[in-house]
Amino acid sequence: MSEFEPKIVGFFCNWCTFTAADLAGTSRLSYPHNIKIIRMMCSGMVDPKYVIKAFLNGADGVLIGGCWPGDCHYINGNLKARRRVAMLTEILKEYGIDEKRFWLRWIAASEGTMLREVVNDMTAKLKELGPSPLNREALGEKSEKAKMIG
Amino acid sequence: MANFTKLSFKKGELNQKLADLFKGMMEKGVVDALLAPMIQPKRGVMLTLVTDPSHLGALDPFAPVVPVNGARIASSITAKPSGRKTAMVLRSCEIRALVELCKLKQANLDDVLLIGMDCLGRYENLDFVKLRAEGQSSEAFLEKALAGNTESGGCDVSGACKICEFPVPDNVDLRLCAIGTGAEAVYLESLTPKGDKALEAAGLNTGETPAGREAAVQQLVKKRKEACDAALAQYRESTPSIDALEDRVANCINCYNCRVACPVCYCKECVFVTDTFRHNGDQYMGWADTFGTLKMPTDTIFYHLTRMSHMSLFCVGCGQCTSACPNSIDLMPMFRAAAQKTQGRFDYQAGRSHDEKQPLTVFENDELVEVTGQVK
Ligand code: SF4
Ligand code: SF4
Ligand code: FES
Numbered sequence: 076m077s078e079f080e081p082k083i084v085g086f087f088c089n090w091c092t093f094t095a096a097d098l099a100g101t102s103r104l105s106y107p108h109n110i111k112i113i114r115m116m117c118s119g120m121v122d123p124k125y126v127i128k129a130f131l132n133g134a135d136g137v138l139i140g141g142c143w144p145g146d147c148h149y150i151n152g153n154l155k156a157r158r159r160v161a162m163l164t165e166i167l168k169e170y171g172i173d174e175k176r177f178w179l180r181w182i183a184a185s186e187g188t189m190l191r192e193v194v195n196d197m198t199a200k201l202k203e204l205g206p207s208p209l210n211r212e213a214l215g216e217k218s219e220k221a222k223m224i225g
Numbered sequence: 226m227a228n229f230t231k232l233s234f235k236k237g238e239l240n241q242k243l244a245d246l247f248k249g250m251m252e253k254g255v256v257d258a259l260l261a262p263m264i265q266p267k268r269g270v271m272l273t274l275v276t277d278p279s280h281l282g283a284l285d286p287f288a289p290v291v292p293v294n295g296a297r298i299a300s301s302i303t304a305k306p307s308g309r310k311t312a313m314v315l316r317s318c319e320i321r322a323l324v325e326l327c328k329l330k331q332a333n334l335d336d337v338l339l340i341g342m343d344c345l346g347r348y349e350n351l352d353f354v355k356l357r358a359e360g361q362s363s364e365a366f367l368e369k370a371l372a373g374n375t376e377s378g379g380c381d382v383s384g385a386c387k388i389c390e391f392p393v394p395d396n397v398d399l400r401l402c403a404i405g406t407g408a409e410a411v412y413l414e415s416l417t418p419k420g421d422k423a424l425e426a427a428g429l430n431t432g433e434t435p436a437g438r439e440a441a442v443q444q445l446v447k448k449r450k451e452a453c454d455a456a457l458a459q460y461r462e463s464t465p466s467i468d469a470l471e472d473r474v475a476n477c478i479n480c481y482n483c484r485v486a487c488p489v490c491y492c493k494e495c496v497f498v499t500d501t502f503r504h505n506g507d508q509y510m511g512w513a514d515t516f517g518t519l520k521m522p523t524d525t526i527f528y529h530l531t532r533m534s535h536m537s538l539f540c541v542g543c544g545q546c547t548s549a550c551p552n553s554i555d556l557m558p559m560f561r562a563a564a565q566k567t568q569g570r571f572d573y574q575a576g577r578s579h580d581e582k583q584p585l586t587v588f589e590n591d592e593l594v595e596v597t598g599q600v601k
Contacts, residue, residue, distance in 0.1 A: 155588065161593050
């Protein structure tokens with residue numbers, strides 16, 4: 076059996092973490108392909124719905140990347156994001172979605188190396204945790220039991 | 226300093242006594258209008274806006290029914306204020322929701338004399354109508370309920386009421402007290418300068434404090450808290466996963482009645498009825514292709530989790546969601562369980578105080594460091 080490859084959805088702020096991912100690319104710092112990146116204008120624009128939908132569709136992890144406190148281009152979108160993440164974590168935990176699957180990290184535009192470390196680290200931790208209880212494909216339920224969660 | 230007025234009544238005349246009280250308040254110009262539960266001409270008891278005191282004969286505040294959470298009604302009357310002084314007689318769950326709506330600028334208490342009443346629970350609407358038809362009076366209910374028995378004719382008060390740890394309303398000008406006040410008497414307690422002024426203008430003297438009240442309230446709150454802890458523990462045990470949640474809401478038809486009935490579902494237009502969720506045919510086909518089948522309507526779990534993320538910070542546990550569901554899904558514990566966690570995370574309690582900011586409307590630079598675990 077091949078090793079479990081976690082699927083991570085990344086919501087990255089255009090001004091920092093997304094740029095860091097770009098920098099990592101141009102600097103040839105390779106990081107796992109497990110992450111699918113969605114570019115946002117600010118971490119403060121990540122609606123809890125996006126995160127819920129990602130998990131319901133079987134993501135093993137969600138990573139939100141934003142500017143460091145004080146550096147948000149919209150002044151405080153990242154601090155609002157932090158409150159929302161805390162709130163949503165409480166709801167997800169109630170239904171068995173471990174908080175180790177839902178990360179918020181500050182990664183500045185220049186921090187390509189840190190971007191790589193965070194994605195590596197998250198991928199490794201998710202491998203340890205195993206598939207999300209909602210990743211019905213990885214859990215081998217595709218044939219009869221799998222339905223779109225809805 | 227407690228500030229109580231005793232209202233003694235003869236058996237069978239509680240409503241008359243209260244009608245006289247409010248009639249006096251209106252005639253003396255303490256208020257211009259009254260919003261209170263009244264017996265309806267056909268059947269049932271509903272909140273009714275009264276501007277002519279001669280109609281107060283139908284008043285029935287202690288009727289054990291809450292067809293609509295009154296915070297919604299108070300919001301319709303005050304969001305765009307009339308400028309007329311209005312007394313509103315509401316229960317704790319209604320008042321706590323109203324406090325949250327005020328913070329959202331969807332209600333305004335400037336012209337309102339808020340009168341909270343002790344609550345021993347409400348029956349489901351149709352149960353109440355049935356019990357009334359069989360002759361149950363509010364007084365008879367009060368008497369039995371105060372002795373600890375709310376069961377009647379095969380019906381009982383709602384599950385939400387049995388685990389409500391707020392039988393006594395806070396954040397009110399006046400409080401209509403029935404718990405621990407002895408037989409054939411209720412008390413009116415003033416808690417604010419506005420309340421004092423109202424009592425004075427109505428010519429009511431304060432005096433006697435009901436001796437047994439504090440102990441009786443404490444005992445009831447303790448009992449309810451224990452019941453609440455047990456109910457939420459049982460809910461969590463039975464619904465620990467999304468899989469179990471799917472099972473719980475398996476009969477949901479996405480009618481969204483639960484959020485229409487919810488007093489703190491505050492969005493003017495729910496995203497689930499916008500174009501965002503009116504997908505194209507090929508979108509549905511695509512999802513069906515992925516798994517071979519697609520349950521319609523879609524997005525049921527998505528809806529319930531999103532609703533939790535929007536309003537669990539304000540959930541007051543009134544149980545109107547459960548009462549509204551045409552498919553008998555018991556939503557109240559679902560939302561109360563989420564609320565306990567989200568409100569707990571921010572040390573917030575829905576309806577506790579007008580001065581506490583709603584958690585997602587404020588933030589600090591140095592807080593919640595554990596979320597990212599990063600320090601510069
Ligand atoms: S979610 Fe249910 S219990 Fe909570 S405030 Fe709304 S209607 Fe009341
Ligand atoms: S009221 Fe019941 S059926 Fe309607 S959306 Fe809510 S849970 Fe589903
Ligand atoms: S602009 Fe990057 S987090 Fe707000």
